[in-house]
Amino acid sequence: MTVLVLKKGREKSLRRRHPWLFSGAVEKLSGKAGAGDTVDIRDASGKVLGRAAYSPKSQIRARVWTFDPAEAIDAGFFRGRIQKALALREALPAAKHTNALRLVNGESDGLPGLVVDRYADVLVAQFLAAGVERWRDPILDSLIEISGCEAIFERSDAEVRKLEGLEPRVGFARGNRNAARCPIIEYGLNFRVDVEQGQKTGFFLDQRENRQRVRELAAGREVLDGFSYTGGFAINALAGGAKRITAVESSAPALEVAKENLAANPLDASKVQFVQADVFSQLRTLRDQNAKFDLIILDPPKFAPTAAQVQKAARAYKDINLWALKLLAPGGMLATFSCSGAVPPDLFQSIVAGAALDAGGDAKIIERFGAAADHPVALEFPEGEYLKGLLVLKG
Ligand code: SAH
16 A cells, blocks of 8 residues: 655644645655555554545645545445435435435545535536545445435536646536436425536535525515525525515526526516626615615625635625615615635624624624535534625614
């Protein structure tokens, strides 16, 4: 077995069971290893710390499969991890209310670089690191066998694959379906998921419970859904009895699906207006029109993909939250989110606090939001936490 030997004192993060090993901690590779091959990791004194997938091109030089030096990394290993991940989802309360769940959440499910979402009878898989790429076939076989689904669409086209030296791959890896429109049900509402061309794997499953919460809060309210994508929050607000909903989204294909989603539910579609626009400028336009809202949702894309963009992202978050707070009627609520992992919750809160101060008037946090339970965060892997949100009440 090829061995990755660490520099003296660089084993600390592994002892805390963090799965990433950065190139700077590596003393040498003794033996040969190609991309995705399994290597033993030893500290400077020669003690074996675990087994990992080697990734020669990435700054994350190895991702740990197991901290048990006796555990074999073979098809059975992946089968076991997938089985465990799927059992966790089956036990979730949400599993009774939807047929769309994240089944595998990468590092937090002990499968670094693997994301699998289920949309009814179609799975969507992302292989985002050299290790899972190497074991792609056994992983696909186990997913079919354990989930009972016949089709797996691969969306291995995320930017992070480049850092691993991997080419993008998109298409059915197993089976076949209409990938452009997978029908799902979420708490009684119908949605169509474009797993082929939609964003990420096609739907933002992490916001499921927060969409539900908005549904509970929407009755009788004038609602603005900023960054609406395929209408998730807007349609929930409608189902919750909102008076009227304005949904703003810049992507034409997303809006096309949003309109189909609206039509797919037995609701009064005339209450929803979809606007194709840039939220930053549309908020100002609405202000010029003296528009007022009682509930505003802001669910923007990741403004800070890396730590280097945090300052710029902070300005963008402040801007949209400031204008949204100005558009809120007294007693109105703002459900505001950030999915930038590089913006920690306390920073996000202080950005929103700055926006509230500039908007004038009284504002308080009445609830906090996170990602749904099918997106677990392993305690040793805090990087897995990215989605946070605040429900702000304007006085
Ligand atoms: N709330 C949605 C997910 C939103 S994802 C849901 O629950 O399904 C963020 C969305 O913002 C994407 O659809 C993206 O196309 C859109 N977007 C990005 N920048 C934008 C901008 N400046 N103005 C309007 N929409 C934007």
